[in-house]
Amino acid sequence: MKRRKLIRFLFHFVFLVLTLAWVYPLIWTVSSSLKTNREMFSGSVKLFPDKFEWSFLLPSNWGQLEEILQFDNYSRAWYIANFSQYFINTLLFTFAVVIIVIALCALTGYVLGRYDFLGKFLIMGAIIATMFIPAGYTIIPLWQLINALGLGKSMAGLILAEAGGTHVLYILLFTAYFSRIPKELEEASQIDGAGFVRTFFTIMLPLAKPVIATTFILQFINSWNSFFVPLVFTIHRPDLRTLGVGMYSFVEDNSSDLAAMAAGATISFIPIVVIFLIFQKYFVDGIAGSAKG
Numbered sequence: 319m320k321r322r323k324l325i326r327f328l329f330h331f332v333f334l335v336l337t338l339a340w341v342y343p344l345i346w347t348v349s350s351s352l353k354t355n356r357e358m359f360s361g362s363v364k365l366f367p368d369k370f371e372w373s374f375l376l377p378s379n380w381g382q383l384e385e386i387l388q389f390d391n392y393s394r395a396w397y398i399a400n401f402s403q404y405f406i407n408t409l410l411f412t413f414a415v416v417i418i419v420i421a422l423c424a425l426t427g428y429v430l431g432r433y434d435f436l437g438k439f440l441i442m443g444a445i446i447a448t449m450f451i452p453a454g455y456t457i458i459p460l461w462q463l464i465n466a467l468g469l470g471k472s473m474a475g476l477i478l479a480e481a482g483g484t485h486v487l488y489i490l491l492f493t494a495y496f497s498r499i500p501k502e503l504e505e506a507s508q509i510d511g512a513g514f515v516r517t518f519f520t521i522m523l524p525l526a527k528p529v530i531a532t533t534f535i536l537q538f539i540n541s542w543n544s545f546f547v548p549l550v551f552t553i554h555r556p557d558l559r560t561l562g563v564g565m566y567s568f569v570e571d572n573s574s575d576l577a578a579m580a581a582g583a584t585i586s587f588i589p590i591v592v593i594f595l596i597f598q599k600y601f602v603d604g605i606a607g608s609a610k611g
Contacts, residue, residue, distance in 0.1 A: 344587070351581035352387040358576035391581040399572065401582055403557065404564035411477060411548070411560055412541040418481040419488065419537045420530055427492020427529075428518055432504070442493075448484040457550055464551070473558055476551045480544055488533045495529045496522060531597050539590055561586045 349365040350358060357367060369386045395401045430442060460479055461470070469475030499522065507517045523530075545562040552558045559567065565582055572578065 347580050347587075348584050351391050351577065351584045352389070353391075353577055353580075354388055355575060355577045358580070388577060391577045392585070394575065394578040395568075395582040395585060399564070399568045399578060399582060401561070401564060401568075401585055404559055404561045405585065407473070407558055408542060408560040408562075410473065411480070411544075412538055414477045415481045415541040416534055416537045418477070419485055420533050422481075423485050423488040423533060424492050424523060424526065424530070425518070426489050428496050428522055430489070431493040431496030432499075432522075445484050445486055445489060449486045453483075453546065457546070460547075461550060470551070471555050476548060476558060479551055480541060480547050485537070488537070491529050491532060492526065495526055499525060535594060535597050538593055542586075542590055 346365060353367050367386050430438065460482065464470050464475040464479050467475070469478065503521055504517055507521055512520070543562060544560065545566070548560045548563045549566070552560075552563055565586060568582055569579060
């Protein structure tokens with residue numbers, strides 16, 4: 319029994335150390351966004367500014383704490399580096415892409431999971447095969463297709479370009495989840511006169527909330543961090559840049575303003591952390607439910 323407790327303790331200790339090592343760069347980025355450029359160029363990896371003292375955390379000393387924390391770094395990133403526009407663009411881009419991807423993948427997964435038809439396995443094989451095609455190889459035909467639609471220099475074209483992939487993982491998650499749902503539910507809805515569309519939206523889709531949440535989190539992270547497609551499609555439209563492309567251009571133009579870069583990076587990744595913390599329960603349930611299928 320003591321040996322088992324010792325092994326468990328060592329197991330948790332090792333993973334705690336690994337977790338701290340993984341999280342530390344994120345914490346350091348946030349703390350660096352509140353430092354001066356002089357402190358940044360000193361190469362220090364400590365979390366607190368040079369003038370920081372623990373006594374500043376007392377309510378009576380908060381005024382001194384505000385004096386040493388460089389909140390103007392966020393002001394420069396938000397206004398001067400135009401992160402305010404990039405943030406709005408990224409919100410619109412990300413949520414539009416997520417909605418389109420969830421709708422397409424849920425419909426595809428429903429058909430593949432609930433219906434048997436000629437060529438079903440061939441279609442699934444073709445979908446899975448697209449996983450092995452590097453994204454960069456498809457950017458030229460994708461660019462030509464969006465341009466042919468007259469959307470090459472618009473937010474709509476950027477959204478369609480990002481949402482237009484096969485999204486194999488999400489399709490497989492929906493397929494596995496829908497295949498587990500009892501057929502009696504569909505039969506009961508058909509008896510009540512419900513067709514394909516009504517059955518899908520009123521019965522099947524609400525039951526797939528865990529998978530929807532999982533898809534939402536994963537695609538939200540992917541779209542929020544997307545770089546290659548937005549970079550190509552916003553070359554001639556700087557006003558449509560997302561945070562990833564905006565951060566890249568900021569680094570190119572302001573390589574000496576490290577503190578503002580850290581503030582921009584913090585602005586970029588904080589929403590992802592918040593979204594994951596809110597939906598993490600559904601994320602786990604969605605993965606577990608699909609795996610059982």
